[in-house]
Amino acid sequence: MRLIINADDFGLTESVSKGILKGMQEGIITDTTMLTNTRHFDRSIELAKEAGIEAMGVHLNLTLLKPILESGKVQSIVDGKGNFYRKPSLIPSTFHKGEVRAELRAQIEKFLSSGLTLTHIDTHHGFSVMHAEMFQIILELAKEYRVPMRKDDVLTDDPFIKSQLAESGVKTTDVLCADFSVPIMQESVLINTIAKYKQTNATIEIPCHPGFVDDELRTISSLNDEREEDLQLLLKQEWLGYMKEQGIELISFSQL
Template identity: 60%
Template structure:
């Protein structure tokens, strides 16, 4: 192995979104955390597989993760009648942030997201950050304020979703009392993590003191996953990349420190 470089002070979080969406995705994420480059994950608490997935994480020695706050997948944790402004006629969430009515009730949103956090905490896992499914936190300024308020209330870091919005960019970085990374790296037009892109991110920041998050969607695909999302085979590609020993060796050679949100 090449000599490890000492000059780099870059810290890198590699977060796996959608823990619990299916058991096979959860299994893949845990494998990537134990044997690969994944340093953190965030759970879809309203998934029917959350309880089994959380127990599986604890059994594997994973004690902390984030909540993937969600208003766009499946059904709410609360009764649909309690959150009528953010569900459709069938009582399910709208599938995209842009479909959530702009007249949504902020109190209902806050209550549902808080219920997701409390359900997570009841599992025995430790909450180490908040992030959001489909970047729903940057739907508008009010939504971002709600998530920021919850990050303060639970005293945990949150993802730099504001980087995804020209109108809201910098809001989290400037907010008092909220810990976060310096940068969230991802390309919405890129359905999978590409090795050339991944190495490019490391090249860009490796000689800086930046704390960077790369978010992906690793996991194992199956028919159940196909029934609930269009992002299926791409997850196995992400997992393969993050399990690549040569890529891990490259990260180590550059002196980049792998961390989780627990270390912010």
């Protein structure tokens, strides 16, 4: 069994970025994905480079803050104030595919301008599965940039979306262990996942949301103190010995 423990929301705030980096350096976090449209982008890139992190994913985003592109160029996916809608369910079904593609490509290109290597892409709030056409855009970007993507098709019952990923040739994990209704990491989930798959050759991703909390985070995210709980769990030193004992190989998306 190969296991990716992937931290979402790098760059959300400086404190979140610092927490994720601590988990990568001292704990069992093996990869992370970055939000590129926050004011903490540049500082978070600096922190990553100082920590010796040379690669990570991009956390494609249509549901937090403002777009990278001017709001006039992406009118179908922003509200009257030029902000992204806060939930995937609020994004108008009449979204313009060209605008979505342009914005998401701009987010990836901004990340690449940092000099870091792109390991994979995934989506904030799982907006990729809100519509088959949206999912197709994410797949096309994964192909264009030749990177893996998160196995988001497990988040929907839509058979067409499931078939798109299976037939695309895009690399992904065999299993995504994610219940985004319970965003906090649970020790029991980690232990049970290992017990279930340790005798297999499966590659598993467990997403998480670690980080340190500050006042700014409380104003922009409903997920606050839980991030520190996630981080403390992933920093437990017993995990490294446990993984080795169970024959688990910890990897990043770049190793798919």
